[in-house]
Amino acid sequence: MDSKTKEATTVLADPTAYADDDRLHPALAHLRAHRPVAWVDHEPYRPFWAVTKHADIMAVERDNELFISGPRPLLMPAEGDDVMKQQQDAGIGLRTLIHMDDPHHRDVRKIGADWFRPKAMRDLKVRVDELARRYVDRMREIGPECDFVTEVAVNYPLYVILSLLGMPEEDFPRMLKLTQEMFGGDDTEHKRGEGTTEDLLAVLMDFFTYFNALTAARRENPTGDLASAIANGTINGEPLSDMDTVSYYVIVASAGHDTTKDAISGGLHALIDYPDQLDRLRGDMSLMGTAVEEMIRWATPVKEFMRTATADTEIRGVPIAQGDSVYLAYVSANRDEEVFADPFRFDVGRDPNKHLAFGYGVHFCLGAALARMEMNSFFTELVPRLESIEFAGRPELSATTFVGGLKHLPIRYSIR
Template sequence: MTMTLTEAGLTLADPSAYADEARLHQALSLLRRDEPVHWVEAAGYHPFWAVTRHADIMEIERDHAVFRNAPRPVLAKAETDERMERSRAEGTALRTLIHMDDPQHRVTRAIGADWFKPRAMRAMEQRVRELARQYVDRMSEYGGECDFTTQVATHYPLYVILSLLGLPESDFPRMLKLTQQLFGGTDKEFQRGGTTEDIMATLLDFFTYFHRLTAARRDTPTDDLASAIANARVDGELLSDYDAASYYVIIATAGHDTTSSTISGGLHALIEHPAELARLREDPALLPTAVEEMIRWVTPVKEFMRTAAADTRVNGVAVREGESVLLSYPSANRDEAVFTDPFRFDAGRDPNKHLAFGFGVHYCLGAALARMETRALFDELLPRLDSIELAGTPEWMSTTFVGGLKHLPIRYRLKD
């Protein structure tokens, strides 16, 4: 089916396109080839420039003085943008690291940075591997068939990140549901409802929960990341309740949903590419590069937005002050100018200059943890895997921001 450039641009604002990878990549390939900086006017959204080439996205990510996160860090309906702007004016808005620019971003990011540095990751590795083993053991208990996404991939990284925060296990189901409602706000299976009010209600539930957590950790500090956030000071002042809650939200949601998407999508890629699965099982030393390829292949974060603080140009196209650009990471990670045979899953791809974690000052805080969790799960699963195949049709989440497979039915045999 022939697609016009206008239709290709509109797919970026269509949540259903991200649940149809063939359609999505047809659109992105067309834009990369014919109009890599493309003006999009989608009904219900403020217009934006769609940026689809790897080099252009890198250029924008490097120039964080001109291309700012505020006031529009992610693609949202115009009504939601305006509601968030009113909340910002009232001091009651979600204000995570992705909403911030330097210098505020730098000092706020530092609050949690030590918890994700190599030394901290080494301290966590044994626990992560124990959890990976437990979840592969659960696969044995499921009798050779399960929905890998909902029964394994979703819960394993959730357990890791919420344990790091120090939340009680009894609250994990609530955090999972709220995360699905937040990132799945445009997916009929997960959304609380389809309106801006429903999205704001989900945020309010997050804030209510984390306000209580902040008060508890300030009253009785503990040795966990939640306590570090609650008691952190910027310029001598404690974070406001909304800023503290915003910090928890980004850690608790992005810290598990992106990794679960990578793990599910990575396993699906291995099932769909049995030669790569066999190659990886024969040479386990390839696992680090295979994990990077899974991350590139899935690209759980679909986009971030930047707004020009001055008149500038991107790939020769004039971008005016106040205009927004959408950075399409799935497109960058299939860019033919950077990746040889980009639509081939290659467990040994090296180099692999994917942008799934972003680039520059906003590079993903939890990238090392995501890599470690993914590697630990496949380190445990692959040696025990005797056979595996699809047991039904995989389903992807409808989204324009964060997502991946929401169902991956598999049939398998594990070695004792």
Template structure:
């Protein structure tokens, strides 16, 4: 087996070299997938020592990602759940008094803590509960969104006018947050996930941006916790605020982490998949017509949109022991970057991975992760997308680009930030 020190140089690299840490790579879809395709073919488990970061293995094949995710005892989320510059990590440690995390969410936790914390809300996200509490509101929210498209007169930026607002309003309904606070939640989410993008960051420096945004989240959700403890309601915020761990009330840090991941990832990833799925259908007009003419394909098309977009671009894992992975010797303490967009275009796992197929089945994508860390809200996300797509494609006659799309420059979470389109849209039938 080969260790990092003995890996032979691979064949000629793509123009510009290989650097999976730079946010700009993720804003260039063609370059991103060309880079990952080369890595899968020639160096699927690649040792990287990028300037400013602790070294790590970049993992690009689906089978390898799943192999690591499946062994959550050997490959831990802590202490490095997400890629970050060392100077940012040190600034966060200085601010928190030693912790490398400004906020601890489920994605930062390992067993048994992860199981306990996930269990606090797991029942809320089960199909029966979602069907009772969420599904009745989705059709109205979806119709409201498509009616807004109709009112815009046949042209819009689908991201800014539709895709970001629909899942935001759904997740705010879930939390029980008032509608007037939605713009604030959207701005904070974009600043949190887009803190490396020139259009969404606060320009306080990467560490300064993160600290300022998280403090704003904490201020908002601390007031929400106090309100729900005084007057519990039938919403997820009340479940979190009144949760108990080992008989004791949930701590402020844990509660804030829960609120933050639900309020941010709970809508941002869904909006990215929704917009990216429509973009894919514009690029594949035959598939657009198939979906429009056969609504029974909607569940498969939603999964295909999630595979295609893969809004969560990576998570990190740390090995607890020496391990052999595809001919490479991973040493105890080594970090691994699981590159989900690459895994979801893996030629070994998907037939014609660069073609968008509304009837793809099976579709073993890892857009929601895999194993014990499978996204808690994956059923809600798919339910939301189905409702909006069913309303949209029952009324949409045609759609085409009306300018250049643009993607968020972020190596962690992101997708389209602009999708200008023109379209022919009919009023609702009833």
């Protein structure tokens, strides 16, 4: 491996690189062109194969028997891998949908699936539109400047998903802080303590304590919300285990709003960066559907998932041994020059737009329809009312290797 390629692989194992597009994207472009399946061996992570081409990632996702989620569904330091495995072996570790494989994954997924189907989305749309209007009105009230991430983008999807769960509004700040600590373990601003494995476990324990109490309450008195559906869900007539129940809450309550926050704030950032596209969208609101997909591609909130080979195989001619870990670089796939014409151009009318920001195959994001609807409602409310907008300071991205996006977006604007 030449020095430039080896240097490019270090980017994938560096959380701060995801906070610096000028480092991240050139490295990924180099790997796509010269080493699309690259061996990465950098502490504190165990080695893995990085897959950076769109077609290869789809092929891995499609073959969910050859490439499974367990035991390493996401990139963590080796110490974290060991602790999580010990906990799961003891039946006390976090085990969300992203950790599971079929058939258990399929059965657990069904419990919440109806809440995200088209009929449920239609029923929810009035409420989502109302909340979109509320937060655009809030922008007008607090203007002419604000930090869009902390004052708007965080709160709007948080309110939607936790309302869907049926959680009391006074608990929303607690869920926000725990989510930021869980996904922000590599970020100096958001991590708890020193961001160690022990700190992460303490965050998860706080989640478990809260959701164990919620489960008990919903089993005693079901209230017709998503939390009740999860608490009283069954597989083959048997209730979910306590760990699976709590883990279900964690993935819905945290990823269900944090990724949408990243996509909304990343989308607004792009509209400011590309004022011609903002003008184009304002002049033709029928483009909102394609604009939302482009915002999601542009932001790609989930940076990666990992898979483990269950047998000897190969990817793009590169031998992959049984037990090897494979890193699916979604950020890279969504800039693949073979799939997207002029991939570094933000285009609100891009069609087709076969981005992989929601994953692919059996693990396709359960809440994708809700995220799309939230973004469509918000920008449909914002764009026609937006008279002017510009940056009022330097945008800042989170350091992460998993889920993240803008943590600060200072803007100056005028809204009708």
